[in-house]
Amino acid sequence: MRYERGLTRAFPFYPAQWGIYGSDSPLGLRTVSEGVTYYVHGENPTARDQNLGTDPNFPMSTPLAGYNRLTPGQNDTLVVVGQDTEYTIAATLVWAKDFTHLIGVSPDLYGVGQRVRLTGQAAADITPVLSVTAKGCEFQNIQVFNHHDAAADSGALNVSGGRNRFENCFFAGMGSVAAAARAGSYSVLMADGAEENTFMRCSIGLQTILRAAANAELRYGAGEQFRNKFIECEFLSWSVTPGKFLVEFAAGARPWVTQFEDCLFDNLPMTGAGIGGALITDAFENLTPFFHQVVLRGKNQFVGCTGVGTAAALPVIWSAEPAPVNTFGVSLNPVA
């Protein structure tokens, strides 16, 4: 089922309609029969976590309060309205209710810049900010950002659930130099159980904090993470660190097949002083001994790295694009 993006079109508000044409009429189509929509808008003067939250004129204040109202299994939707200020997440928001959905009401921005910002603050040092353990959930138009600055590895999003879909989302870990200077930090971690998820038009990584350690923006940890797809996504970093990667399959990862379609892998090879520095060596690293395939579909572009993958990664990468040459700019067909 495909539906129009963004809830800004879904007016007036009816339960769980997700902006489908015709759903703005009381006689129109609804996506689900029993799903309830709850609203969170912290800057609304009437916002209270004690509100029922089903009336957008009297929303709740915090995403956690909204999440607590959701009933798993009936396609309840939490609508969070974009605003100037961030939504501070005090403790990791664990999204554990199957078939519940988180939709940000903000422009259909491509990941970076999303205005529904769920953030972990430096004073709180939480990690991750959002942990998706549920299955069958939809996430749209949100930003997940971690300012974590304690002396420990940290990240923005952990996924250990399956069959979820993320669209127009921005996942930025390492939002402080303390985190970016650690090799174990990341933006998105695909953990055991993260199977058959789709990321569409998402931004993973950050280009405002220099990554000064050999970490990765998208990391596959140990476990089973079969058949995930990344479509029209961008993987971002700012780094001149040898051994820094945009995507890393860590030891013990067992993804079998991972697809990247029409993605941008963009590292900013600039020093902290703003001077052009060394390119990172490769976009992909592969440390798992288990058989798996990385399928590059459509047109993928690699910028700010000298190669697509390390010697360990190249044997698992399959691409339909022409053989690499480096005579036409490194952003096109970089050499291995």
Next chain:
Amino acid sequence: MTEKVETKKKPKVDKYPGVNEAELKALVKEAEKHPGTVPRDLLENAKGYLDLLAKEK
């Protein structure tokens, strides 16, 4: 009589690649002298790393 042994001075390697303390200090100084001339993200990043380096000393 002692033999003079010439030792080659090893080039200083930054602990964090791309993070040169002297360069970052100069950047911050420049921003104080001429506000608005240093990009915001560059400045915030420089201050952050200078803090981190100071804590580690």
